[in-house]
Amino acid sequence: MTQGEFLDVVMPFKDKLYRLAKRLLVSREEAEDATQEVLLKLWNKNSDMGEYRNIEAFAMTMTKNFCLDKLKSKHASNLKLVHSNYAEAGGGLQQQVEALDSLSWVERIMEELPEQQKLVMQLRDVEEYDFEEIATLLNMKPNTVRVSLSRARKAVREKLLEKHNYGIG
Amino acid sequence: MASDKIKILIDKYFEAETTSVEEKELSAYFKSGDVSQELESYKPLFQYLNEAKKEQFTGSVPLKPRKFNYRWLSVAAVAVLAFGIYFGKNYQEQREAEFAYNETKRALQLLAQNLDRGNQKVAYLNEFEKTKQKIYKHN
Numbered sequence: 611m612t613q614g615e616f617l618d619v620v621m622p623f624k625d626k627l628y629r630l631a632k633r634l635l636v637s638r639e640e641a642e643d644a645t646q647e648v649l650l651k652l653w654n655k656n657s658d659m660g661e662y663r664n665i666e667a668f669a670m671t672m673t674k675n676f677c678l679d680k681l682k683s684k685h686a687s688n689l690k691l692v693h694s695n696y697a698e699a700g701g702g703l704q705q706q707v708e709a710l711d712s713l714s715w716v717e718r719i720m721e722e723l724p725e726q727q728k729l730v731m732q733l734r735d736v737e738e739y740d741f742e743e744i745a746t747l748l749n750m751k752p753n754t755v756r757v758s759l760s761r762a763r764k765a766v767r768e769k770l771l772e773k774h775n776y777g778i779g
Numbered sequence: 780m781a782s783d784k785i786k787i788l789i790d791k792y793f794e795a796e797t798t799s800v801e802e803k804e805l806s807a808y809f810k811s812g813d814v815s816q817e818l819e820s821y822k823p824l825f826q827y828l829n830e831a832k833k834e835q836f837t838g839s840v841p842l843k844p845r846k847f848n849y850r851w852l853s854v855a856a857v858a859v860l861a862f863g864i865y866f867g868k869n870y871q872e873q874r875e876a877e878f879a880y881n882e883t884k885r886a887l888q889l890l891a892q893n894l895d896r897g898n899q900k901v902a903y904l905n906e907f908e909k910t911k912q913k914i915y916k917h918n
Contacts, residue, residue: 613842620840628836642838653842716827736831738799760795767793771820 611656620649623666626737627673633732634677636721644680648673670747674729681725712773719769727762734759781808782815789821 611619627648632641652669720728726748733744745752785808791797792805808814809825 616842617840624840625835628838629831629834632834642836645836646838646840649840650842712823713827713830716823717831734795735802735828738802740799756795760793763793763795766824767821770824 616653616656619665620652620669623669624649626666627669629736630670630673630729630732631677633720633728633736634674634681634725640680644673644677648676651676667743667747670733671749674747678725715773716766716770719766722769723762723765727758727765730755730758731762731766735763782818785815785818789818 624645628641628645631644631648632638635641635644648669651672652665720731723731729748730744733739733747734741739747741752741755744750744755748755750758785805788797788801788805792802797805806825806829809818809822810829814822
């Protein structure tokens with residue numbers, strides 16, 4: 611597979627990889643790095659890529675694993691990504707305005723979900739995969755996917771209604 | 780009522796029992812400006828999900844050329860060298876043959892020229908001989 615052909619294969623789903631990475635890693639730069647890393651790994655595997663029937667699914671799984679590993683090593687070295695992001699939340703006016711914005715509020719809520727639920731909700735509600743596909747990607751049973759998705763959605767709803775009732779939004 | 784149907788779909792949505800088609804319907808409903816008051820609180824969620832679909836990877840894809848295999852390079856080099864020597868030798872032989880041919884041709888031409896000149900002289904001698912014979916006959 612030449613470089614051009616590889617790009618043709620990869621281009622349609624590179625945004626999906628990026629969005630998945632961003633969902634897990636939160637930071638834009640880290641998500642971009644992760645996406646590049648995954649694409650490079652894929653390129654280096656290029657010669658046996660024909661063996662994978664579904665390159666997109668394979669790349670998604672790679673991205674998931676890569677990001678989870680990254681998060682794990684972060685926790686191990688006591689660098690807490692999520693909290694570093696909140697550190698300045700009370701700071702500038704810009705951030706306060708942003709925090710009031712209801713869309714980024716939903717994003718914050720999703721950041722707080724457990725990783726599994728984040729993944730399931732991202733794959734279903736953003737990328738619109740069906741349950742079978744998600745089950746394969748995450749190596750879960752379709753039924754577990756459903757349960758996890760329902761939990762994630764309900765958790766988001768709960769936080770959202772809390773906020774709505776306070777009348778902040 | 781449209782919003783009644785949406786309410787049912789919302790309940791199904793949170794139980795994760797909606798189909799993809801139904802979820803698209805929900806998304807479309809919240810995208811339209813016309814959202815019923817009681818469903819207003821769900822609007823940010825679906826709006827956000829819609830926005831999240833649009834996010835794009837803006838980084839570059841810097842593909843390093845795959846690691847070069849030097850073993851194959853050496854094989855290729857040997858092949859090129861062998862061809863070079865083979866054809867180079869052929870070419871040189873051809874050049875040599877051409878050179879020899881040209882030299883021979885030149886030598887033969889020189890010979891022919893000289894022979895021609897000799898012939899002319901002989902012709903002259905013939906003339907002399909004829910005249911001599913004439914004189915002999917007259918006498």
